[in-house]
Amino acid sequence: MTKLSVNINKVATLRNSRGGNNPDVLQVALDCEKFGAQGITVHPRPDERHIRYSDVRGIRPLVKTEMNIEGNPIPKYIDLVLEVRPTQVTLVPDADDQLTSNHGWDTKANRAFLTDVIGRFKEAGIRTSIFVDADQEMVAAAKECGTDRVELYTEPYAAGYMDDRAEAIRPFVEAARTAREVGLGLNAGHDLSLVNLHYFHENIPWLDEVSIGHALICDALYMGLHPTIQAYLKCLR
Template sequence: MTKLSVNINKVATIRNARGANNPDILKVASDCELFGAQGITVHPRPDERHIRYQDVRDIRPMIKTELNIEGNPIAKYIDLVLEVRPAQVTLVPDSHDQITSNHGWDTKNNITFLTDVIGRFKEAGIRTSIFVDADAEMVGYAKKCGTDRVELYTEPYAANYRNGRAEAIAPFTDAAMAARELGLGLNAGHDLSLENLHYFHQNIPWIDEVSIGHAIICDALYMGLRNTIGKYLEALK
């Protein structure tokens, strides 16, 4: 069974635009679980332009499923993860001023750094995942870093889906097969949507988790959060 983890960063963006607490991040996280989501994802950035570090601390004790904290493992982020101790940490190589994540790790040339960071998280009992491009070589070096899982960066798949979905999925199937052969767990995320999610899952049914935020919040504007989460869960059947 593939789990759906809802990324609530965009909800925090709306809240921060007015400076108060509407929408209420804690209620949204709780409602996502109530409506069927099997996890909550947050991606705190150093400038706290959406999810704030304190949000992560507040969310952790109320999560009944799994909390996944994404981010670039700078010192401040590492300290937060070790303090909060989520179910999963996902390492993402984004710079402080990136609008959104746009590539996976070069695990080959960052193997020493990633191995050290992953070792610290695993010592604390936190499941680890490395954000990678759909590249079997990068998956292989992720395994050497000691990670539990890899998360495939799926924006290229989403961008090319309408131009030929068989061609778009091919490198992801290859990378997913490499992960399975190495005994790695498999996640995926970035620009997955109701348009392209079912086909992705149909071709890689052994995927453990998808993390989706932007598309879910956009769809919820028209369909409501409960109905939207239901449709994403249906796409994963």
């Protein structure tokens, strides 16, 4: 079964908007696990506008499933990952002031850099994943960087889903097949939702993991966190 990793960044955004510790990000991470999530994802950014580095340090010893830390491998991010040693690190080419992730790595142009960073993480026993567009060439080149997995950036799929879902999924199926052919594990994330997740998984059933935050937390405002996580898990069965 494809694992569901819940990204709790938006919970931290809500907390930070008022100060204090309400909602309690650490407790939400535990509750997501209790309600069925098979992983917790955090994406600390340099300005710590949602998840803080201190949150990452606090969450790591509590998580009983898998912890995935996403981010741009700048020096302080690398130091954080090596300090807390999550189950998985996902490398994302975000600018310091970027609102949200909006593209994958050029794994050919950045091969030397990615190979070096991945080597450091793998020496520490951390599974690695590279965030990539649905591009067969970029997926194949990711293999040469030494990564364990790639994560497909799925916003273009979500954007095109309502107009023509068959066309929207096509490049993702092709990229996913390339990943399987070269021996890479496969993750996916960004704008996946209860509307489009089942079809995505139906067409790429060998997915290892999906990481979902924004849509899931929005749904939880209406449905509650427990029913929402169960609804997302149902899409993956």
